[in-house]
Amino acid sequence: MDLLLHLRYFRTVAEEQHFGRAAERLRVAQPSLSQRIQRLERELGVRLLDRGRTGATLTPAGRLVLAETDALLDAADRLRTLVGRVQGGAAGTLRAAVPPQLGGATVAALLTAYRERSPGGELDLRELTTAELTAELAAGTLDAGIVRHPCPATGLGFGPQLHQPLGALLADQDPLAEHPEIDVADLDGRELVLFPRPTAPALHDETLTACARHGCTPSAVREVAGIEFTRALILSGTHVVALVPRSAPEPGTTWRPLRGNPLTWRTSTAWPAGRDGPAVRLFTEAAHDVLREHAGLLPTATQRRLFPRPASEFPL
Amino acid sequence: MNTPVRGRITAALTDAGLGGALCATDIDTGATVALAADTPVSTASVHKLCLVATLYREAAAGRLDPTTPVDIPAGARAPGPTGLAVMRDAARLSLRDLASLAVAVSDNAAADILWDRLGLDTVNATMNALGLTRTIAVHNQAGLYATMVADTGDSGPAALVDPAAVARLTVLDPARTNRSTPREITALLTAVWRDEVCAGAWGEELRTVLGVQAWSHRLASGFPFDDVRVSGKTGTLPTQRHEAGVVEYPDGGRYAVAVFTRAASTAATLPAADAAIGRAARIAVDALRNTRERA
The missing domain is CATH 1.10.10.10 (Winged helix-like DNA-binding domain superfamily/Winged helix DNA-binding domain)
Known part of the structure; x- marks a missing residue:
């Protein structure tokens, strides 16, 4: 029945x-x-x-x-x-997503660049956290996306890596704001504002580990999601600095790059492994160009030597 | 009991940027806490448990003398960051001392001498005879690392922290490398501690050898108590961190635990991930101990 x-x-x-x-x-x-x-x-x-x-x-x-x-x-x-x-999805529309804090101009440029490369092809674009994005790629409700690393790799293919430099967002009156570039070590002992850890624990930890590696152990870490609240904290405090990618200037706060770009968020395109058809490849190319030209992402970070501990068990 | 415990274990792993599978068994009652415990996992160096257990089972059956000395020439050793793998000169060690090195510092060169002496088939047949039909070795340590070199090609060691390259490593796919399940690994440890792999003096010695691991950053870190004995064997590959072992309390409670994890981060040094393995294991063991008290 x-x-x-x-x-x-x-x-x-x-x-x-x-x-x-x-x-x-x-x-x-x-x-x-x-x-x-x-x-x-x-x-x-x-x-x-x-x-x-x-x-x-x-x-x-x-x-x-x-x-x-x-x-x-x-x-x-x-x-x-x-x-x-x-x-x-199989019939002409590519379902894709981008992570937060990529910037409106970048998203617009991505849509244009995809349309230029794929006349008649539609791009259904959404903003998702990396955790949501990888889950949707696995579930098959998304064809491609831009992810921030570290992200779970099971069952995914990745495009080439790009590095999104983080800078310091400071109050205008902050003495450090006078310098065109600042050292991470100058932020030692400051109160840092960073995105909430639960949204990406591995990236949160990696960012703070990189701070420590370059001489900055913050006195406290405030976990804040939105740029508005972040600015409010910076303006209210005397010692507060936010680690964020370059953002549009707003009165009262100043963004300064960090010398040598020691803190970067690694970014790449991702798709379900083995499912990189023509539309996904066009998206990957478009995303790569747009991220470099419009979002200021760098193709390579400084090469680091690796010294894994003996307890890491596998040979390099 | 199992559901809130499983939620807490998952939370402990997620908080460290990990996904994972766990099995914990009370060796005497059989009570079990399971989280994806029947999922196939790539075992990496955890498989040395199977190797060493097989050595002692063969000894107990009289088919092999573990005191047999082996001449180990200076060159042509399996690669690795510890033990004979980093030593420069020729050596002469007994089979059982090679087993101690394989457990103490996860010595790949020592393990491969045992793999070659025993054979993959003998180890697999031993696991099969113990009812562990999903615990299978397909290569020795050198063979395993050779696949990593083949998969990364010319890009060299840096590839092992590159997410795109790591995603392509076949050694992370249980279908194509040495494999087991968390439940079967705890079943093996349970059998060792219940004298079912080998009894008497050989069984005693096997448990002693499995207790000599030098590092305590994973399983043992969850049990920082002087009166609690932790015997364990780690396993590590890019993004994968595992440990299986036995935790023994002075009140007689003894628990076999296997934790297999995969990190989002490709960093080789990730102390929070190592510690999360210990924390997840303690949550599971505490749940088993509370059940035991109520029984």
């Missing part, structure tokens, strides 16, 4: 409270509709409707089944829509 179909028929009868009107609405013969409702009642083992001379009324069991029917049919509709979106 097609349960969903039978439930749809039942819902219509319940709404019309009349077999004849329901049959008319469903464009089926009334005897056939009656048989189907009886079939459903046999299947569920309860009587759903009381048939009177004036119409059909719900039994208590019928009211219960009707409530559940709505939920079931809604879920079925959602499922069809979702599957439709997945199929739609």
Whole structure:
């Protein structure tokens, strides 16, 4: 028995409270509709409707089944829509996403660059955190994206890495703001503002480890999501510095690059492994160019020598 | 009991930027805490547990004398950052002392002498005889690292911290390298501690050898108690950090634990990730101990 179909028929009868009107609405013969409702009642083992001379009324069991029917049919509709979106992805629209703090100009440039490379191709672009983005790539609801590393690599392919330099966002009156560039070590003992750790624990830790490596152990780390609140903290405090990528200038605060770009967020395109078709490759190329030209990302960070500890077990 | 415990274990791993699988078993009651415990995992150096257990089982069966000395020439050793792998001159060691080195400092060269002497097939057959049908070795240590060199090509060691290159390493795919499941590894340790791999003096000596690991940054870090004994064997590959071992409390409680993790970060030095393995293990062991008290 097609349960969903039978439930749809039942819902219509319940709404019309009349077999004849329901049959008319469903464009089926009334005897056939009656048989189907009886079939459903046999299947569920309860009587759903009381048939009177004036119409059909719900039994208590019928009211219960009707409530559940709505939920079931809604879920079925959602499922069809979702599957439709997945199929739609194969038919010309690339579903992609970018991480937060990439900048509006960069996103606009990315859309333009993709359209230029892929005439007629559509880019359905959203903003997602790296955790959400990798989950959607794995689930197949996303075809490609720009991710920040570290990100979980299982089942993903990655484009070449780019490095987004972090700088210091300071109050205008901050003595450090007088210098065109500042050293990470100048921030030693300051109160730092960084994005909330739960949104990307590995990147949060990596950023603070890089600070320590270059001589800055903050007195405290404030975890703040939005740029507005970040600016408010900087303006209110005397010792507060935010580590953020270059951002549009706002009165009262100044962004300064860090000498030698010791703090960078590694960025690359990502897609489900083995699924880098022509559209994904066009996206990767467009993203790579736009990130370098519009977002100031650097192709290589300073090469570091590696000294893994003996407990790392594998040879380099 | 299992659900909130599993949530806390997952939280401990997530907080360190890790995904992972865990199995913890009370060796005497069989009570178990499991998190994705039947997922295939790439075992890396944790597989040395299977190797050393096989050596002692062969000894107990009289098929091999573990005191047999082996001449180890200076060159042609499996690569590695410790033990014979970094030593320069010829040496002469018994099979069981090679086993001690393989456990103490995860010595790849020592392990490969044992792999060659015992054979992959014998180790796999031993695991099979113990009912561990998903615990399979397909290469020795040198063979395993050779796949990493082949996968990274000309880009050299730097590739091992490059996310794109790491994503291509076949050694991280359980289907294509030495593998097991967290549940089977704890089953092996349970069998060793219950004298089911080998009994008597050989069983005693096997447990002693499995207790000589020099480092304590992972499993043992979760049990910083002088009166608690932790025997363990780590396993490490780019982004993967594992340890399996046995935790013994003075009240007689003893627990086999296996934790397999994969980090988002490709950094080789990640102390928070190592410590999270100990924390996850303690949450599991404490849950088993609370059950035991109530029983």
